[in-house]
Amino acid sequence: MGTYNGERYVEEQLRTILEQSLQPAEILVSDDGSTDSTLDVVQKVAATTSVPIRVHQNVETLGFADNFMRAAERAVSEIIAFSDQDDRWLPRKLQAGLEALDRESAVLSTHRVRFIDGDGQIVPPERRSEPGLDVIEPLGGSPWGNFYGFTMMFRASLLERLPTSERGMDVHSLTKPLSHDRWIYFLATTFGRTVILKEVLAEYRQHSGQLYGGEVGRSLKQRIATKLATGRSQSLGLAAVATYRADLLETRSDDKLAQAAADRWRELAAYLTDSAKLYDDDLDRLQRLGVLTAAIRSRAYRPLEHGGLGRDRLAEDAVILAAKLLRRRS
Structure with missing residues (x-):
């Protein structure tokens, strides 16, 4: 669990972890410099349970990503689950996740969530809980996909695949x-099977004090407006990320999955570099059409799970092309 000024909700979250049908081997709390009573609350809960609750206070503020990764590296169990400080876990979360990992010989399991507000009331529409699961085979996930961190249960051995310190830049903020x-999504979908449970196993709290909120879908129109404004730099930025990942994976020359993934990221980087040309103002109409046509012929827009840019990206790039042509005429 990563904490930072979470005094309001951290006790409730800890209680839902301790009330699991499968008790955790330990709870690791990594605090990133709280100035409120968060750690006092944690110690109060620790005094009421036989489950070991280990607390580490960072000497300097690391930021949420490094705080979680440092905590994971301190874990001694073979299975790790991330926890935020302000959500609520449903009683079967750990048991269902572990059973799915073992049954499917997977390296990562995740699940559905429902949203609650600051007072713990369900935010409509309520997410449905269903039996069953989906399985993503190695290299079968969307390159840019992800799951909520607090839904993840994964094998600690994933952390040994590649150095965490070399995980590179974030796809949404290239300076961080x-x-x-x-990172865990990238490792899991590269080196093993991922299980997605259709069961709702946690409640994701939405409140004004959280660092990140819930999923807010953007319409195609909104995405197009963003692409027109930042499309070239975004494409080239993602191409840089893809190239970095290819280089990183190629350091694992003894691992066939790593080499196959490196080829996939190298190809994706080439697609993204080419698609960035659609935003060049000095290209004429035929040159722009040529860029898009060449990308389609090379199957650059094949489904994300097959290593392409995806059909949504094709729709976006086609509209971008039309918008650029109309602007040039006007």
Whole structure:
């Protein structure tokens, strides 16, 4: 659990962890410099349970991503689950996640959530809980995908695959290190099977004091407006991330999955570099059409899970092309 000024909700979250049908081997609390009573609350809860609660206070503020990764590296169990300080876990979360890992010989399990507000009331529409699961085979996940960190249960051996310190930049903010959940997603979908449970196993609290909120979908129109404004730099930035990941994976020359993933990221980097040309103002109409046509012929827009840019990106780039042509005429 990563904490930072979480006094309001951290006791409730800890209680839901301690009330699991499968008790955790330990709870690691990594505090990133709280100035409120968060740690006092944690110690109060620790005094009421036989489950070991280990607390580490960072000497300097690390930021949420490094705080979580440092905590994970201190874990002694073979299975690790991330926890935020302000959510609520449902009683079967740990048991269902572990059973899915073992049954499917997976390296990561995740699950559905429902949203609650600051007072713990369900935010409509309520997410449905269903039996069953989906499985993502190695290299079968979306390159840019992710799951909520607090839904993740994963094998600690994933952390040995590649150095956490070399995880590179975040895909949404190229000046910051990759977030802990995106790093684990990258490792898991590269080196093993991922299980997605359809069961709702946690409640994701939405409140004004949280660092990040829930999922807010953007319409195609909104995405197009953003692309027109930042599309070239965004494409080239993602291409840089893809190239970095290819280079990193190639250091694992003894691992066939790593080499296959490196080829996939190298190809994706080439697609992104080419698609950035759509935003060049000095290209004429035929040159722009040529860029898009060449990308389609090379299957650059094949599904994300197959290593392409995806059909949504094709729709965006096609509209971008049309918008650029219209602007040039006017």
